[in-house]
Amino acid sequence: MVKTGDPLARARLLLQMSRPADAERELRGLLAEEPQHVGAHALLGLALVQQDRTGEALEESGEAVRLAPDDWMPHYLSGQVHYMAGLIEEAARASAAGIALQPEYAPLWELLARVHMKRRNWVQMAECARYGLRIEPEDADLAALLAIALTMLGEHEQARAAAAQAVANDPESVRAHWALGRAALAAGDPRTAAESFREVLRLNPGFESARDCLVIALKERNPVQRTLSRLRQRFVGGWRLLFLLPALPPVILVFVIIALLHWAAWIAESWTTLRLARAKATRLLFERAAARVSMLCLGLAGAGAILVGLGVGLGWEELGLAGAATMALVTPVQEAAHTGSPAGRRVLYGWAVLLAVVALGAMVTSAFPPALLAVYAALGTIWIAAGVRKIFRPRQEV
Incomplete structure (x- = not known):
């Protein structure tokens, strides 16, 4: 009472x-x-x-x-x-x-900083947080908001310093540990990020975004996964390059390299996810669907490699190409699984099923062109998925 x-x-x-x-x-x-x-x-x-x-x-x-x-x-x-x-x-x-x-009431600046965070105006968000901190230097929430803004602006060292200050000001602040985890993850320190997100979940077990970020941090502790993931994010390739193809046909090599890089990153993602989903210490962080998708992708890669080997050994080019198409299906399946919008996921899963039917039909009928097109289309799903995500946006982005 x-x-x-x-x-x-x-x-x-x-x-x-x-x-x-x-x-x-x-x-x-x-x-x-x-x-x-x-x-x-x-x-x-x-x-x-x-x-x-x-x-x-x-x-x-x-x-x-x-x-x-x-x-x-x-x-x-x-x-x-x-x-x-x-x-x-x-x-x-x-x-x-x-x-x-x-103007000298710090919570007003904190509120305006949060408004700018919703607007994704990172520069204005940082300015508001800094002004509030001039009034209340020990305010952990303002320091955390400053750290998040600096993280989004790519100023990683300053972001980590601000987040560390937020944690020092209030060790029990969920937002402070969340900001430190975000800053550490962006700076390429997944170990510190994982520790911070675990602390967030200790303080607030229902913080789903922290659970998702903890999974990302645990995955990125694998150096192969971390390297491929960062390369995949860096080298996406814009759709405008398509207009260069008639004038500069060698540009197609750029598309091939980017597509193969993404495919390799999805294989690493599947292996890391399955390993963590089966480990006793981390399995509760993963939904069964994530483990099933990873197992499916590794199965596709393995089955496709066997078919490629048989095709080479038997001199049956169509079989080998169907195997390559099977391996390439990893990309559309993972792109679908990592799409936030349910409608977008359905579209991409439907696309993956269509490609699987084409690959199977090519293998049964020994049809070379459909199998080759299935390989190209599957690997090129990274650009199709980008378009689908623009059309079908999730209601709330993190």
Whole structure:
């Protein structure tokens, strides 16, 4: 039972304890006595949005701003309500209005930094975090936000320093350890990243993004996987290169090298994932689907290699080419598995099945051209998948 003489103080404490329904009761009781209490309206908006009652929350926060337009606090709480409701532009306007009235309140700069993070405006996010830190140098959340912005800007050393400072300021901060893990992973230090993400999950076991990043960090501790993964990310090849093919046919060699590089990286990914998914210490981090996809890809690579060997040994070119097409299917299967949108995954899995049917038909009928086209199409799925992901975007990106 929360005991204090001030209902507004009780409501604040209840909100800190993640008890918004109890906070709402306190605030409605206060408003029954004082219908124009600015703080009660503002905090009630926060309590309501935490209960997913967005319309009521916006009404209450709007009423608080209407009652006290020259007070920075209603603008700040309105910004929080809009931010939690996913109304980012409105949150930006509210936080900017609060800053105009009270520029020396660090949480306002933190809110605006989070708004810029949603907008993916990394430079502005870093500027807001730095300004807030000038006001509150020991604020762990602001230091963590600065570290995330610097990570996204590629300033890895500064990002790690800011994240380390955030952890030092508050060793129990989930955001601080998350920022340190992100910075370490981007800087090529998967061991430190894995330790940080484990700490995030200790503090907040339901943090799914940390679980995903821990899996990535564990995979990248394999030097082969790490090298191939970074090469794959660096050498993608733009679709505009296609326009150079008529004028510069040798450019096709660039496409072949990039496609083979991605294929090798997916093989390494499959091996690393299957090994970690079977290890006692890490298997709980992996869904069964990930292990099944990895096993399928390694099976395709093995079966294709056997067919290639038989084709070479028997002098049967069509069989060898069908084997190469089977091995190449690793790319479309992994591209489908690593697509965030369910609709995009279905499209790419359908594409993989179509290529598998073509490869099988070519092997049965000893047809050379379809088998060759299946090889090219499978390896070239990296560009098809890029287009599919642009069309079918996941609702929420990490």
